[in-house]
Amino acid sequence: MAKSEVTKQNILGEMTQAVVDGDQQRAAALAKQTSMYKLSPLEAIEEGFVKGLNIVGQKYQSGEFYLPELITSSEAMKKALETLEPQMKKEGAKRDELGKVVIGAVEGDIHDIGYTIVATMLYVAGFEVIDVGRDAPVRTFIQTAQKENADIIAASALMTTTMAYMPELIKQLTELGIRDKFKVMVGGAPTSQRLCDKIGADGYGANAREAVAVAKELISGTE
Amino acid sequence: MKPKIELLSREELELIHTQTLHLLQTKGVKYDSKIALNYLEDAGQEVDYDSLTAKISPDLVEKCLESAPKLGEVTLYGRDDRHEIIFDGGRTYYNNEYGGRDVLDFEDYETHKYRDPTIDDVKRSVTLADALDIVHIIWPGCFPTDCPPVLLDLYNQQICFTNSSKHLQDQARDLRLVPYKLEILDAVLGDRRKMKEKPAVSLIFDTVSPLRWEKDMIEATIEMTKNWVPSFVHSRPQPGVTSPVTPAGTLLQGNAEVLSGIVLLQLVQPGIPVAHSVTGTCVDMRSGIAVGGQPLERLLQSAGVELAHFYNLPAWAWNTSYLVQPEYASGLGNYNTDLTLFLERYIIDAERFAMVDRIHEGFKVNEESLMRLDIERVAYDGTFLKEMSTRNHWTEEYFVTTLGEEGLYDLEGGMTEGSCSSKEMLQAAHERVEHILATHQVNPPLSSDVIKEMETIIKRAQKELVG
Numbered sequence: 063m064a065k066s067e068v069t070k071q072n073i074l075g076e077m078t079q080a081v082v083d084g085d086q087q088r089a090a091a092l093a094k095q096t097s098m099y100k101l102s103p104l105e106a107i108e109e110g111f112v113k114g115l116n117i118v119g120q121k122y123q124s125g126e127f128y129l130p131e132l133i134t135s136s137e138a139m140k141k142a143l144e145t146l147e148p149q150m151k152k153e154g155a156k157r158d159e160l161g162k163v164v165i166g167a168v169e170g171d172i173h174d175i176g177y178t179i180v181a182t183m184l185y186v187a188g189f190e191v192i193d194v195g196r197d198a199p200v201r202t203f204i205q206t207a208q209k210e211n212a213d214i215i216a217a218s219a220l221m222t223t224t225m226a227y228m229p230e231l232i233k234q235l236t237e238l239g240i241r242d243k244f245k246v247m248v249g250g251a252p253t254s255q256r257l258c259d260k261i262g263a264d265g266y267g268a269n270a271r272e273a274v275a276v277a278k279e280l281i282s283g284t285e
Numbered sequence: 286m287k288p289k290i291e292l293l294s295r296e297e298l299e300l301i302h303t304q305t306l307h308l309l310q311t312k313g314v315k316y317d318s319k320i321a322l323n324y325l326e327d328a329g330q331e332v333d334y335d336s337l338t339a340k341i342s343p344d345l346v347e348k349c350l351e352s353a354p355k356l357g358e359v360t361l362y363g364r365d366d367r368h369e370i371i372f373d374g375g376r377t378y379y380n381n382e383y384g385g386r387d388v389l390d391f392e393d394y395e396t397h398k399y400r401d402p403t404i405d406d407v408k409r410s411v412t413l414a415d416a417l418d419i420v421h422i423i424w425p426g427c428f429p430t431d432c433p434p435v436l437l438d439l440y441n442q443q444i445c446f447t448n449s450s451k452h453l454q455d456q457a458r459d460l461r462l463v464p465y466k467l468e469i470l471d472a473v474l475g476d477r478r479k480m481k482e483k484p485a486v487s488l489i490f491d492t493v494s495p496l497r498w499e500k501d502m503i504e505a506t507i508e509m510t511k512n513w514v515p516s517f518v519h520s521r522p523q524p525g526v527t528s529p530v531t532p533a534g535t536l537l538q539g540n541a542e543v544l545s546g547i548v549l550l551q552l553v554q555p556g557i558p559v560a561h562s563v564t565g566t567c568v569d570m571r572s573g574i575a576v577g578g579q580p581l582e583r584l585l586q587s588a589g590v591e592l593a594h595f596y597n598l599p600a601w602a603w604n605t606s607y608l609v610q611p612e613y614a615s616g617l618g619n620y621n622t623d624l625t626l627f628l629e630r631y632i633i634d635a636e637r638f639a640m641v642d643r644i645h646e647g648f649k650v651n652e653e654s655l656m657r658l659d660i661e662r663v664a665y666d667g668t669f670l671k672e673m674s675t676r677n678h679w680t681e682e683y684f685v686t687t688l689g690e691e692g693l694y695d696l697e698g699g700m701t702e703g704s705c706s707s708k709e710m711l712q713a714a715h716e717r718v719e720h721i722l723a724t725h726q727v728n729p730p731l732s733s734d735v736i737k738e739m740e741t742i743i744k745r746a747q748k749e750l751v752g
Contacts, residue, residue, distance in 0.1 A: 128570040130525065172317070172499050175526055179573040222386055223458060226434040251575070251624065252386040252428070256401065269572030 066100070073099045074110040077142070081114025082121075084134030086141045093145035103150040107157060111142045119186050129179060129270075136182045159190040161213040161281040164206045166194035167250075168219050168227040176250055177218035180270045184216075187274045200231045207244050214277055216247040225252050229261040245280040249273055287647035290608050292588050298595045301533070305540045306343040308496075313340035314545040317500035320507060324552040346544055349551035355597040356612070359558045361422075361515070362483040364473055365450035365729055370421050372560070372599035372612040377645065378421040379638055380454060381414035382618035385427030385626030391715050394708045399625070402427035406626060407444045409722055410618075413628055415449035416725040419635045419642075420617065422487075423449045427626040433751045436743065439465055442486075443739045446473050447731055453486045454517070457505035465746045467512055472738040473731070481513040484558065488514055490550070492542040494522035503549070510550050515558035517601045517613070518546035523568050524581060532565075532585055539563030540592055560613060561593035562601035566622075575622050583608065610645050614638075632714035636688055643684050688713045 073092065080088040089111065096106045118135040121127035127135075150156075165181050167174055174196040185191045192210050194202050207215050215235075219225040228248050235241040247265040248258050258266035265280050267273025293301075313331070315338050316322055325339040326332040332339045361370040370378050388406050391397045410426025425441035432440045438455060439462055445453045446469070457463060470477040474485060490506050493499050506516060520539035522528030528535040540563055547559050565585035566575045587608040593600030602611040617634040620627040648654070659674055669675045688710045 125571075129568075129573055130570065170501070172493055172497075175523070176573065221458075222384075222428040223434055223437065254387060256387070256399070260401075269569070269574045271572050 070099050070101060073101070074106070074113075077106060077110030078114040078117065081111050081135050081138045081142070082117050084131060084138050086134075086138045089138040090141040090145065093142040096146065096149075102155070103146040103153065104155040104157070107143070107146055107150070111139055111146075112157075115139050115186055122186075132186060133179070133182055136186050139185075157190075158188075160188040160278065162190045162192065162210055163214040163216055163277060164192045164194060164203060164210060164212045165216040166198035166203060166218065167196040168217050168224050168231070169197055169199045170227070171219050171221055171224040171250075172196045173218075173220035173250075176220060176270075177216070180216065180218070180249060180267070180273045183270045183274050184277055187278065189277065200227055200234050203231060204234060204238065204240075208240070212244060213281055214245045214247055216249065216273070216277070219248075219250040219253060222252045225250070225257070228253070228257070228263070232262050245283075247273065247276060247280070286650050288644060290587075291591075292584065292608065293591050293595075298591065301537055301540055301592065302595065304537050305544060306346055308537065308541045309341040309346060309545060310343060311340070312496065313338045314541070315497040316503055316545075316549070317498060318503040318507075321498065321503045321549055324507075324549060328552055341545060341548055346548055349548040350544070350596055350598075352551045352555045353547060353598060354556065354558045356594070356599055359515075359560075359599050360483075361452045361487060361558075362485050363449075363451040363453075364446060364485045364731075366483070368421065368451045370452055374594070374610075374612065376612075377610055377642065378613050379419055379617050380422035380424050380613070380615050381410060381417075381420050381426060381631060382616065382620070382623055382626075383424035383426060383455075384623040385410075386624050387626070388427060389620070389625050389627040391627070391629050391711065393715070394711055401430040402626060403431045404429045404440060404444065407441055408448055409628060410626055410631075411445050411448040412725055412727070413631050413718060413721055414618075415451060415727055416721045417631065417635045419638055420451070422452045422454050422613065424454055424615075426618070426628075433747065435459065435461075435750055436746055438462055439469070439743050439746055442466060442469055443743060446739070447736060448727055450727055450729060452484075454489065455486070456489050456491070456502065457509045457514075458502055460501065460504045460508065461750055462746070463505050463508040465742050466509070468742045469739055470512075472735050472742065477512055484513065484515050486514055487558075488516045490516040490518045490546050492518075492520045492546060494520060494527035494542060495538055496542060496545070498546065498549075506550070507553050510553045510557055513554065513557065515560075516546070516550055517560040517562055518543045518550070519562040519564070519601065521564045521566055521603070523566050523575070524585070525570070526568055526573075528565070532581060532588065535565055535585060536563055536588055536592060539565070539589065558599075560599040560601045561589075561596055563589035563592055564603040565589070566603075577619070577622055628718045629711055629714035632717045633688065633710060636686060640684050648682070688717075 077092045080092055096103060118127060118132060122132050163184050165177055167177055181191045181193055192206060194206050203215050217228055217231055232246060245264040248263045249267050255266045265276035267276045317337055322332045322334060322339055328345055330339050330341055357373040359372040362368060385402050387399045388402045389397055389399055406427050407425045407429050411423055414420040414423050423445050425445055428437060441455060467477050488506055488509055520542040522535055522539055524530050524535045528538045543561050543563055550557050550559055565582055567579035567582045569576045586602045590600040590602050590609045590611040600611040601613040603615050617638055618631040620630045659672060663669055
């Protein structure tokens with residue numbers, strides 16, 4: 063193997079390791095060095111950083127890693143993407159994604175920790191995730207999903223009082239004649255499978271892990 | 286002997302306090318409400334209306350802590366004066382659990398099902414809580430799904446007043462509901478101004494960690510505070526998620542949140558009674574959902590009580606603890622991390638909490654209670670069962686269970702689904718629930734005029750807010 067190839071492999075390995083370690087600074091620094099090692103942004107992502115994320119996902123599944131490792135690793139990945147994605151867009155390259163999810167907390171609800179964990183786990187699992195934030199009106203979910211051509215709308219509520227906006231989301235999608243365009247997932251402490259069935263949503267996850275499994279299932283159903 | 290465990294030394298409490306003052310002064314707190322920020326600005330604080338934050342000076346914190354009534358100065362009442370709740374540090378008062386998003390119907394051990402809560406379930410939970418002597422503060426047990434969501438708090442207030450004469454506690458979450466809530470107080474108490482002398486209702490004022498207060502709750506609570514409704518200022522962060530992972534860091538942040546709430550309420554109404562509550566909920570670090578029973582959570586609950594007592598304020602803790610004694614503890618009837626209303630659990634917890642009270646009573650150590658002469662008389666081959674001292678005093682020392690055999694109790698209890706102990710205990714609890722619901726009468730009942738007036742207020746609210 064040529065010396066430059068060894069260096070390239072080493073740097074990709076370091077990128078992988080930076081994500082596994084959740085080392086944001088290292089990930090950002092390595093992302094900036096991509097062109098120095100004659101790597102394309104897509105190569106750096108797919109052959110370097112994403113491999114780290116995959117290892118983290120496997121370690122989480124096997125019980126070795128927990129949420130703190132998962133979240134910090136995905137933050138390191140995001141740091142790398144901050145540098146690489148603009149370059150990648152310039153070159154017209156695109157990552158393979160499982161599907162696109164628009165996620166947020168419904169109107170009146172400013173609790174964002176729970177759905178952020180779900181968003182991160184979806185991201186680690188390979189979804190593109192568009193976060194509409196907390197206290198998001200129903201129309202924001204819908205407009206974003208339309209604009210981004212999303213596959214799934216995932217709405218979270220932590221309060222029984224704000225949960226009332228979930229049927230409203232389904233209602234408005236139906237009234238607009240676009241209910242079939244999106245799969246709708248609901249989640250958050252006061253929600254339940256019963257609520258999901260009652261309001262006619264497509265999926266419910268009792269926790270973040272379940273939510274990812276449900277999203278994967280919904281996506282496979284759309285293919 | 287009274288059990289007394291000191292978790293935090295005076296020096297450690299002082300350090301948390303000093304760091305809290307520093308945090309409030311340098312970082313400040315986000316109040317999602319210009320109304321709240323106005324109060325702080327008027328008090329000479331550094332306020333940023335763009336970021337909705339305020340930095341609070343140590344002087345103001347000390348001044349507001351000074352104006353809050355201390356332990357021994359706070360008494361709550363029911364709509365009936367018999368239900369006095371004196372926060373003087375001498376005992377713990379309990380409430381019944383709130384928050385059920387569903388109901389577990391128990392017929393027998395094999396037959397039970399989950400379903401949506403209704404107004405009738407709130408009524409059942411309040412009736413049961415009214416009947417249980419150990420419950421002094423009433424929470425509506427669940428969120429009914431058969432009323433307009435926006436009016437939920439009004440319906441719950443009406444049901445609580447109708448089915449209990451004890452002190453009522455809920456939350457002010459919607460400014461639009463406040464005028465109606467106050468009208469209901471007028472109807473029940475004769476005049477809302479009676480709240481100043483004898484507060485029959487109080488609020489939970491919940492922070493959103495880290496260091497934030499949510500607009501609707503702040504503004505509604507401010508209006509209620511103006512009308513002398515006391516608040517239990519509560520921070521319940523999740524270590525490692527919404528607060529630092531260390532208990533000390535969680536206490537620091539929680540204390541800053543609670544003090545920032547107390548400051549606001551004392552600015553709105555100097556002298557309004559408040560309780561101090563830093564608790565904490567642990568999460569399952571695999572799935573992210575809240576879980577009970579972590580040792581860390583118990584430590585936090587207990588240290589939070591010590592923090593409240595450091596300020597000489599009434600303490601409110603989640604779940605009961607034998608480590609320290611708060612003035613007020615929740616968790617009675619807590620099931621499935623308080624997401625499920627399970628009435629049989631009320632009965633089981635009433636006994637469990639009474640056992641904790643028994644531990645807090647401690648025991649006497651003196652010449653008489655040491656019973657040296659009895660030991661000399663009975664040793665070596667006798668039994669104390671033959672002694673009149675045993676016969677006369679055993680029920681003072683033993684806790685007499687009424688729900689089955691001794692030993693069935695799991696004092697720690699479990700807050701997660703499926704953790705209730707035994708088949709026999711559940712069956713006995715079920716029969717007790719059925720009996721109470723069939724026979725209990727609220728004393729004194731509300732007059733039919735008051736009930737009618739509340740109905741009229743709610744109908745008007747429905748017309749004006751729902752259409």
